Amino acid sequence: MTRTIDLSARAKGMPASPIRRLAPLAVAARSAGKHVYGLNIGQPDIPAPREILDRLKSFDEANVAYGPSEGLPEFLEALRTYHAGWDIELSTEEIFVTTGGSEALLFVVAAVADPGDEVIVFEPFYTNYSGFAGLVGVETVPVTTLSEDGYHLPSREAIEAKISSRTRAIMLCSPNNPTGTVYTDAELELVADLCRKHGLFLVADEVYREFTYDGLRHRSAMTLEGMEQQVIVTDSLSKRVSLCGARIGWIVTRNREVLDAVLRFGQARLCPPTLGQYIGSALNDVPQSYMDGVIAEYEQRRNVVLAGLDEMPGVFVRKPEGAFYVCTRLPVDDSNRFAEFLLREFDLDGETVMVAPGDGFYATPGLGLNEVRIAYVLNRDELTRSMRVIAAALEAYPGRRSTPGG
Amino acid sequence: MTRTIDLSARAKGMPASPIRRLAPLAVAARSAGKHVYGLNIGQPDIPAPREILDRLKSFDEANVAYGPSEGLPEFLEALRTYHAGWDIELSTEEIFVTTGGSEALLFVVAAVADPGDEVIVFEPFYTNYSGFAGLVGVETVPVTTLSEDGYHLPSREAIEAKISSRTRAIMLCSPNNPTGTVYTDAELELVADLCRKHGLFLVADEVYREFTYDGLRHRSAMTLEGMEQQVIVTDSLSKRVSLCGARIGWIVTRNREVLDAVLRFGQARLCPPTLGQYIGSALNDVPQSYMDGVIAEYEQRRNVVLAGLDEMPGVFVRKPEGAFYVCTRLPVDDSNRFAEFLLREFDLDGETVMVAPGDGFYATPGLGLNEVRIAYVLNRDELTRSMRVIAAALEAYPGRRSTPGG
Numbered sequence: 045m046t047r048t049i050d051l052s053a054r055a056k057g058m059p060a061s062p063i064r065r066l067a068p069l070a071v072a073a074r075s076a077g078k079h080v081y082g083l084n085i086g087q088p089d090i091p092a093p094r095e096i097l098d099r100l101k102s103f104d105e106a107n108v109a110y111g112p113s114e115g116l117p118e119f120l121e122a123l124r125t126y127h128a129g130w131d132i133e134l135s136t137e138e139i140f141v142t143t144g145g146s147e148a149l150l151f152v153v154a155a156v157a158d159p160g161d162e163v164i165v166f167e168p169f170y171t172n173y174s175g176f177a178g179l180v181g182v183e184t185v186p187v188t189t190l191s192e193d194g195y196h197l198p199s200r201e202a203i204e205a206k207i208s209s210r211t212r213a214i215m216l217c218s219p220n221n222p223t224g225t226v227y228t229d230a231e232l233e234l235v236a237d238l239c240r241k242h243g244l245f246l247v248a249d250e251v252y253r254e255f256t257y258d259g260l261r262h263r264s265a266m267t268l269e270g271m272e273q274q275v276i277v278t279d280s281l282s283k284r285v286s287l288c289g290a291r292i293g294w295i296v297t298r299n300r301e302v303l304d305a306v307l308r309f310g311q312a313r314l315c316p317p318t319l320g321q322y323i324g325s326a327l328n329d330v331p332q333s334y335m336d337g338v339i340a341e342y343e344q345r346r347n348v349v350l351a352g353l354d355e356m357p358g359v360f361v362r363k364p365e366g367a368f369y370v371c372t373r374l375p376v377d378d379s380n381r382f383a384e385f386l387l388r389e390f391d392l393d394g395e396t397v398m399v400a401p402g403d404g405f406y407a408t409p410g411l412g413l414n415e416v417r418i419a420y421v422l423n424r425d426e427l428t429r430s431m432r433v434i435a436a437a438l439e440a441y442p443g444r445r446s447t448p449g450g
Numbered sequence: 451m452t453r454t455i456d457l458s459a460r461a462k463g464m465p466a467s468p469i470r471r472l473a474p475l476a477v478a479a480r481s482a483g484k485h486v487y488g489l490n491i492g493q494p495d496i497p498a499p500r501e502i503l504d505r506l507k508s509f510d511e512a513n514v515a516y517g518p519s520e521g522l523p524e525f526l527e528a529l530r531t532y533h534a535g536w537d538i539e540l541s542t543e544e545i546f547v548t549t550g551g552s553e554a555l556l557f558v559v560a561a562v563a564d565p566g567d568e569v570i571v572f573e574p575f576y577t578n579y580s581g582f583a584g585l586v587g588v589e590t591v592p593v594t595t596l597s598e599d600g601y602h603l604p605s606r607e608a609i610e611a612k613i614s615s616r617t618r619a620i621m622l623c624s625p626n627n628p629t630g631t632v633y634t635d636a637e638l639e640l641v642a643d644l645c646r647k648h649g650l651f652l653v654a655d656e657v658y659r660e661f662t663y664d665g666l667r668h669r670s671a672m673t674l675e676g677m678e679q680q681v682i683v684t685d686s687l688s689k690r691v692s693l694c695g696a697r698i699g700w701i702v703t704r705n706r707e708v709l710d711a712v713l714r715f716g717q718a719r720l721c722p723p724t725l726g727q728y729i730g731s732a733l734n735d736v737p738q739s740y741m742d743g744v745i746a747e748y749e750q751r752r753n754v755v756l757a758g759l760d761e762m763p764g765v766f767v768r769k770p771e772g773a774f775y776v777c778t779r780l781p782v783d784d785s786n787r788f789a790e791f792l793l794r795e796f797d798l799d800g801e802t803v804m805v806a807p808g809d810g811f812y813a814t815p816g817l818g819l820n821e822v823r824i825a826y827v828l829n830r831d832e833l834t835r836s837m838r839v840i841a842a843a844l845e846a847y848p849g850r851r852s853t854p855g856g
Contacts, residue, residue, distance in 0.1 A: 049649050049680055051711055052618070054586070055561040061717035064519065085516070092513040100506050100725070107498040107692035108726075110491070113470065143549050143697065146719035155461040159565045159587050175718025180460070181565050181587055212458070243455050274455055286513035289724025291549065291697075305457055311467035312581025313552035318695025319506070319725045320514075 058178055062171055062404020069387040070398050078391050081430040083418045084383075084398040086221065086368065090338055090421075092286040095329040103322060111318050113310040115141025115294070119321040123294060125328050130253070132266045138298055140306050143316045145251050145280035145293035150176040152276050152295060155305040156245045157182040157212040163247070164206055164214040166197065168371060168405030168412060170221045170249070185211070186407035191373050191415065194362035195223035197231045203238060213245035214238065219252040219262060222405045222417040223371045224346070224364025226256050229263060236268045236275075246271060251280040251293075252367040254335055257343040260365055272298040281324050283368075284335075290320030342368050345420040345427055352431025356438060358445070370418050371402065377443035379403065379416045385441055392433045399434075414445075464584055468577055468810020475793040476804050484797050487836040489824045490789075490804040492627065492774065496744055496827075498692040501735040509728060517724050519716040521547025521700070525727040529700060531734050536659070538672045544704055546712050547722045551657050551686035551699035556582040558682050558701060561711040562651045563588040563618040569653070570612055570620040572603065574777060574811030574818060576627045576655070591617070592813040597779050597821065600768035601629035603637045609644060619651035620644065625658040625668060628811045628823040629777045630752070630770025632662050635669060642674045642681075652677060657686040657699075658773040660741055663749040666771055678704040687730050689774075690741075696726030748774050751826040751833055758837025762844060764851070774826050777808065783849035785809065785822045791847055798839045805840075820851075 070080050114120070120136040127134050142148040149172070157163060159181030165173055167186040174184045187206050189195040197203065203214075214235055218227045227235075239246045248265035256262050265275045280293035293316075295306055310316075346363075349370055353361045358375030376382040379401040386396050402415025420427055438444060476486050520526070526542040533540050548554040555578070563569060565587030571579055573592040580590045593612050595601040603609065609620075620641055624633045633641075645652045654671035662668050671681045686699035699722075701712055716722075752769075755776055759767045764781030782788040785807040792802050808821025826833055844850060 049651065049705075051561055051707055052564045052567070054564055055708075055711035055714075058711060058714040058718075060714050061519070064717055087516050088513070090513065097509075097513075100509050103503075103506055107494070107496065107503075108695040110493050110694040113467075143553075143723075144719065147549075150719070154585055155457055158458045158460055161458070172718045172720075175715070179560055179715060179718065180585065245455065288516040289514040289721060291721070291723045299455075301457055302461075305461035305464060308464040308466050309461075309581070309585060311470055312464075312578045312585065313550065313556070314578075315695060315697070317549075317697045317723045317726060320723060 054178065054181065058175065062401065066383055066387060066398060069384060073387045073396060077394065079395045080387065081395065081397045081422060081426055081433070083420070083422065083430060084400040086283065086419045086421060087288060088283060088286050088368070088421045089423065090286045090341070093330040093334050095326045096285055096287070096323050099323040099326050103319070108318050111315045111321065113315050114307055115139070115316060116318065116321045116325070118325045122325045122327045127296070130264060132264055134296060138296060138303065140295045140303060140310065141316045141321060142293045142295060142310070143313070144291040145249065145278050145282065146172065146176070147316070148278035148280070148293045148295045149173065149249070150179065151306045151309045152247055152278060153177050153182055154180045154309060155302055160210065161212045162208060162210045163212060164203070165407070166216065167407055168195070168222050168402060168415070170217055171404055173215060174407065184407055188408060188411065189223070191360060191362065191371065194364070195220065195225040195371065197227065197234065200234060200238070207238070207242050207244070211242065211244060213247050215247045215249065216265070217249040219255055219366025221252065221367055222369050222400070224367045224369045226260055226262060226365035232263060232265065232268065236271050239271065239274050244274070246275050248275060248277045250277050251283055254284060254339060255342055255368060256366040257346060258365065262366065266296060274299070276302055281320070281327070285327070285330065287320065287324065290324065291317050292320040292324050342420065345424055346370065348424050348427045349418060349420050349431065352428065352435070356435045358438070368420050370420070371415055372418065373414050374416060374438065375445045376414060376438070376441060377445060378413050381443055382441055383416065386437055390437045390440060392436045395429060395433055397430045397433045460584065460587065464581065468807065472789055472793060472804060475790060479793045479802060483800065485801045486793065487801065487803045487828060487832055487839070489826070489828065489836060490806045492689065492825045492827060493694060494689060494692050494774070494827045495829065496692045496747065499736040499740050501732045502691055502693065502729050505729040505732050509725070514724050517721045517727065519721050520713055521545070521722060522724065522727045522731070524731045528731045528733045533702070536670060538670055540702065544702060544709065546701045546709060546716065547727060548699045548701060548716070549719070549722045550697040551655065551684050551688065552578065552582070554684035554686070554699045554701045555579065555655070556585065557712045557715045558653055558684060559583050559588055560586045560715060561708055566616065567618045568614060568616045569618060570609070571813070572622065573813055574601070574628050574808060574821070576623055577810055579621060580813065590813055594814060594817065595629070597766060597768065597777065600770070601626065601631040601777065603633065603640065606640055606644070613644070613648050613650070617648065617650060619653050621653045621655065622671070623655040625661055625772025627658065627773055628775050628806070630773045630775045632666055632668060632771035638669060638671065638674065642677050645677065645680050650680070652681050654681060654683045656683050657689055660690060660745060661748055661774060662772040663752060664771065668772065672702060680705070682708055687726070687733070691733070691736065693726065693730065696730065697723050698726040698730050748826065751830055752776065754830050754833045755824060755826050755837065758834065758841070762841045764844070776824050776826070777821050778824065779821050780844065781851045782820060782844070782847060783851060784819050787849055788847055789822065792843055796843045796846060798842045801835060801839055803836045803839045
């Protein structure tokens with residue numbers, strides 16, 4: 045070729061997934077005969093409900109056809125009914141089905157922000173928010189939350205200081221990935237108030253809605269009064285019913301212009317996956333006992349992890365209220381190095397653990413280096429053993445700090 | 451709210467799908483008791499191979515888990531084998547699985563072009579190219595091809611005149627949607643040569659690879675010598691094996707930087723649909739007799755449509771070489787109005803036809819108003835009746851032009 049062929053600046057600037065970057069080390073550890081407990085990624089081991097999985101066997105169409113861009117009527121109706129169970133009364137026109145919560149976030153960011161615009165996120169945050177924003181040229185501006193506060197929101201002033209003339213939305217994930225924090229009513233109202241004052245969209249990621257513990261019940265941003273035109277909820281079947289790979293999510297909003305825009309984005313990609321919607325249409329056939337059992341199981345797992353971490357000298361953790369993650373501060377120099385140490389050099393009776401280094405969940409450079417995220421997606425026995433591995437690894441780790449991290 | 455809440459300019463500028471915008475009229479026509487032959491959208495009626503669909507019944511995982519961002523190993527291996535059958539020798543690392551051909555196009559455009567950059571398309575073209583480009587801020591610059599030439603490429607000079615300092619790629623769909631044109635070796639070499647000279651990527655959309663008629667065999671852009679770092683192929687299971695709704699596509703390239711960039715884009719959306727990949731892994735179990743039968747069927751359908759159009763006074767059409775579309779010039783004032791007339795006002799013995807107006811496939815304003823695209827995705831008997839409907843409708847249409855359109 046006569047001229048240099050080069051990628052876009054967007055492509056060059058796109059970060060690799062911090063959650064997945066340790067994968068080659070885990071492969072090597074397993075090849076070397078170690079058992080690796082994977083606590084680094086939110087892939088639940090919980091079986092999907094039979095009511096949903098069994099539908100695969102009843103698919104009897106001659107081929108797998110395109111559905112409507114906005115979703116199959118049968119699945120939209122199932123979602124309408126599901127929301128009614130949460131006292132969110134919707135018409136099916138207020139729901140738009142997407143290819144996972146991922147596409148929901150991509151379409152929403154593209155609908156509310158142009159290249160050079162900004163969206164506010166609370167860090168540590170679900171890293172892929174930056175990925176989707178970067179793909180469409182939008183900047184994520186972080187407001188830092190603290191381990192000491194259980195990652196609850198900072199003051200109104202601290203948030204407001206990050207709002208500029210280019211800010212288009214505040215993104216709020218509750219129950220939170222990666223912290224497990226469930227924001228209080230007062231926090232939700234604070235964010236809503238800032239959105240009202242500054243004319244911003246409130247993008248609420250509620251994929252972990254059911255997963256709250258200690259008797260807490262999640263409040264949806266859809267219930268915020270006077271915010272009908274500003275609230276956009278993104279959601280997904282992935283975690284709720286262990287269908288991560290089905291890639292079925294959706295957008296809920298009462299803002300008709302937003303719905304119209306995502307429909308036009310959605311038409312370009314034709315339709316979300318037909319098979320996932322087909323089986324997901326059985327969502328309301330899943331008995332409450334299934335969800336109750338899953339939630340109870342996660343709550344017990346959280347308690348196992350928390351008890352384990354609490355016993356480790358120099359480890360700081362606050363009890364998270366929901367989802368299936370906990371962020372914890374470790375007495376280490378750099379949690380990336382500690383995560384690599386676990387996979388490369390350490391084992392306890394042939395077992396080790398894979399965790400997600402904390403800095404991957406921050407946009408502010410230098411933060412999170414003494415934190416890790418643990419996804420409690422294994423059973424209690426495995427989690428107990430995993431905690432023993434981490435405790436022993438912290439003692440053996442050459443980069444250990446004598447004082448508690450932070 | 452105190453400030454006006456508004457969508458992004460990107461959202462406001464996103465066009466509605468021209469193929470789908472007649473949908474409400476079709477619903478009304480059907481409600482009024484008319485039978486509507488849907489020739490407007492590339493949704494084949496051909497059954498999917500049993501080897502693939504039957505796999506749904508053997509899915510026996512406890513849940514539907516995330517797969518790797520680049521695709522399931524089993525499916526990547528099936529794709530490697532499939533390409534070897536076309537004499538394209540790949541490693542699985544040179545294939546990246548996407549959520550349909552749609553996401554493949556989105557990731558490729560994002561990887562090679564920044565906001566404000568341009569990609570060359572040959573119009574009439576697959577309209578969604580503009581949709582994906584618009585989503586990521588890239589402009590599609592059209593080079594017009596003519597009905598009289600069977601929509602084959604214009605001169606080197608005509609193409610080169612559209613290449614600017616912001617051009618990053620030339621997109622080529624062969625066999626072509628919407629025209630059915632299969633570009634010749636000389637045309638493929640011409641485009642490759644322009645890409646070499648101007649340092650551009652050649653993005654080849656080859657989803658209709660198998661569908662060529664009259665003994666013609668498609669040549670993949672992957673076979674272009676000296677273009678290893680510049681060719682990126684997008685592909686899909688959708689049309690090949692009637693799995694449109696499974697949303698399984700892929701990218702093939704030997705350019706490691708492109709592969710690395712799409713991997714990073716792909717990590718943000720976690721993974722392509724697991725179920726579609728699971729059943730698609732049986733791709734190489736599909737007997738050649740299935741593909742031969744499908745191709746023979748489409749060729750006969752093409753001949754039925756062509757014979758019908760050839761008999762209509764004032765209609766101009768050249769025999770298309772592949773895919774399952776034909777673009778034809780009609781003696782009408784505006785093919786949008788004619789398409790609406792068919793649905794709203796016309797029927798022949800209670801039957802009517804839905805076609806895609808031609809202007810939706812052009813970026814140049816005013817072009818395509820006397821053209822329609824017909825997708826021959828119904829059986830021959832239905833196509834014969836559809837042609838009778840169109841012939842009668844052209845006679846009854848008040849906006850008929852006495853001279854052949856064009």
